[in-house]
Amino acid sequence: MATEQNEQAQDLQQEQIAEQESAHTETEQTEVTAEDLQQQISVLAESLKLEKARTANAVYEAQKSVERIQRESEKHKDTVLEKFAKELLDTVDNLERAIAAAGEDNAMVEGVKLTLKSLLTTLEKFGITEADTTRGFNADLHQAVGIDPTAKANEIGTVLQKGYTINGRLLRPAMVMVGA
Incomplete structure (x- = not known):
């Protein structure tokens, strides 16, 4: 134009x-x-x-x-x-x-x-906060690295490394062990 x-x-x-x-x-x-x-x-x-x-x-x-x-x-x-x-x-x-x-x-x-x-x-x-690990496994926030035999199915048993978000976006996923 x-x-x-x-x-x-x-x-x-x-x-x-x-x-x-x-x-x-x-x-x-x-x-x-x-x-x-x-x-x-x-x-x-x-x-x-x-x-x-x-x-x-x-x-x-x-x-x-x-x-x-x-x-x-x-x-x-x-x-x-x-x-x-x-x-x-x-x-x-x-x-x-x-x-x-x-x-x-x-x-x-x-x-x-x-x-x-x-x-x-x-x-x-x-705006950097810890990712919530109390509400069960969420693939958007958590990275499953193993199975925890003491945890319920689809629940987080052990947190190996905390995850963090920045202004609602994932900064680093939490490395967790999940129940089978």
Whole structure:
């Protein structure tokens, strides 16, 4: 559409230039008549319409470009946040393993627990939450890696690694053992 308008504008401008040159030579030879002036006004009015259409088209294309860039920026931001969060989940796993291995008698365990709590709170601020494992097996949130003979059918028996979601999308599936 913009290309057609540009071509039309160029053709119109060339016609206008030719008419102006012929009008200029005629003016030198004869007086300017009202009809000539009316013709020039109509040519200029058409040129104005065309330029307004071009401007409107350029504004429209600029707005669409801004919207596209904003969408791409949001997508990029989400991707970067997702990659960063996946890296932090390894730290969460290691802190949880340290707490489980240390037992409850160690005073250092309290510091590790507080660090883990702080990290999880920070992750939640950015929409990263633990995937629910209490409502049974869900293939969208859980990855079954084995069978737990003590669990009921289609229920999660043991959680080997917690899963996480980011703003409702799966970030990492929970690795679980499921009852048969």
